[in-house]
Amino acid sequence: MTADARSAAREATAAGPVLPRAFWWLWTATLVNRLGGFVVVFLSLYVTLDRGGSASFAGLVTTLYGVGGAVGAVVGGLLADRLGRRATLVGAQLLSAVGTGALAFAQGRTALAVTACLVGLAGNASRPVVQAVVADMVGAKARVRAFSLLYWAVNIGVAVSAALAGVLAQRGYTLLFLGEAAVTVVCALTVFLAVPETRPGPVRRGDDADPGTKAGAELSNRRRFVAFVAVTFLVGLLMQEVSTALPLTMTRAGLSARDYGLVISLNGLLVVALQLPAGRILARFGPAGPLAVGTLLLGGGLGMTALAASLGTYAVTVVVWTVGEILLAPTAMAAVADLVPGHAHGRYQGMYSFAWSAAACVAPVVSGYALDAVGPTALWGASAALGALAAAGYFLVLRGRRDD
Numbered sequence: 001m002t003a004d005a006r007s008a009a010r011e012a013t014a015a016g017p018v019l020p021r022a023f024w025w026l027w028t029a030t031l032v033n034r035l036g037g038f039v040v041v042f043l044s045l046y047v048t049l050d051r052g053g054s055a056s057f058a059g060l061v062t063t064l065y066g067v068g069g070a071v072g073a074v075v076g077g078l079l080a081d082r083l084g085r086r087a088t089l090v091g092a093q094l095l096s097a098v099g100t101g102a103l104a105f106a107q108g109r110t111a112l113a114v115t116a117c118l119v120g121l122a123g124n125a126s127r128p129v130v131q132a133v134v135a136d137m138v139g140a141k142a143r144v145r146a147f148s149l150l151y152w153a154v155n156i157g158v159a160v161s162a163a164l165a166g167v168l169a170q171r172g173y174t175l176l177f178l179g180e181a182a183v184t185v186v187c188a189l190t191v192f193l194a195v196p197e198t199r200p201g202p203v204r205r206g207d208d209a210d211p212g213t214k215a216g217a218e219l220s221n222r223r224r225f226v227a228f229v230a231v232t233f234l235v236g237l238l239m240q241e242v243s244t245a246l247p248l249t250m251t252r253a254g255l256s257a258r259d260y261g262l263v264i265s266l267n268g269l270l271v272v273a274l275q276l277p278a279g280r281i282l283a284r285f286g287p288a289g290p291l292a293v294g295t296l297l298l299g300g301g302l303g304m305t306a307l308a309a310s311l312g313t314y315a316v317t318v319v320v321w322t323v324g325e326i327l328l329a330p331t332a333m334a335a336v337a338d339l340v341p342g343h344a345h346g347r348y349q350g351m352y353s354f355a356w357s358a359a360a361c362v363a364p365v366v367s368g369y370a371l372d373a374v375g376p377t378a379l380w381g382a383s384a385a386l387g388a389l390a391a392a393g394y395f396l397v398l399r400g401r402r403d404d
Helices: 003-014 021-035 039-050 055-082 085-103 109-137 140-169 173-194 214-240 245-252 257-282 288-307 311-339 342-373 376-398
Strands: none
Touching: 021 109, 021 140, 021 173, 039 055, 039 109, 039 173, 055 085, 055 109, 055 342, 085 109, 085 173, 109 140, 109 311, 109 342, 140 173, 140 257, 140 311, 214 288, 214 311, 214 342, 214 376, 245 257, 245 342, 245 376, 257 311, 288 311, 288 376, 311 342, 342 376
């Protein structure tokens, strides 16, 4: 970590309420887990180059990995509320390690497809559990900052793992997948030894029709949450265009895959540089404003792609929508935690994660069809409109809410 990054980290963690020791163990486990997250980066190449599969079969395997992830988000959240956070998180990580190791030795098309689906399920099952643990152990005033730190760790891990995976893949995919399995086991042991069970007991039910009771407030917030997830699905569609429609648009404009990689690297660099100071600022506000502004910037930045004509202008669009992403990601996770009762953090964070996974399954098909049917200009213009619609949706659902 550079001196600037250490300084930013100290500044972020010193401001506001002190985060508990268990949070930092969970943060460390998350960072290590993402540093070793190799499978999703090289899954399609593994199927085609190492196992001799066709491009269509690689697409099927990747899709099944995503479907497993969508199911895993819901299952992981439900089990976290029923069996406990720590048991579910440790179990999901151990199952992920077993599945990842098995993927390295899977023989035949069916075994590859089924194992990839299992790895996606187990890997994504842990994500809502981590978010639920953070929501349980961190008070409302510190949640945006805590989720900003978590999102920062995720982005560092993803950036480093992509580069490290390329080096390890040259020595064989078996080493790559076994390495991820080993790292995941280490993370499971860290959680088991250092992160306590945080699941609170269920609230006592009162009169659901009375909004003045805890149960009545829960019912009101549940309705807000359903609307919140619907809006999040729209935002997920926009974010997925970065990896589906954007590279296709740039290559159609005569730019290379290397150009796309160079431009998109700005996203990770900006998140690592700005997420911590942004988290301290965002903690001062309620969720409605940051989410609305962030979504407008996301949609507007993507919409600007319709006007981009050079590598530099594409870079400008990435900067704009990345700032929107920085505002959106931690604020949205904290908003979910604030909307729901403590005993239900797992299932609600699971449904929030499911919205993103569902968008990841739908967006590639929709974006590809739109590019062929109406062209990139119309697609990116529609993205700007969708961003404005989602921004209005977030604002209407969450207006008036502030941290307690």
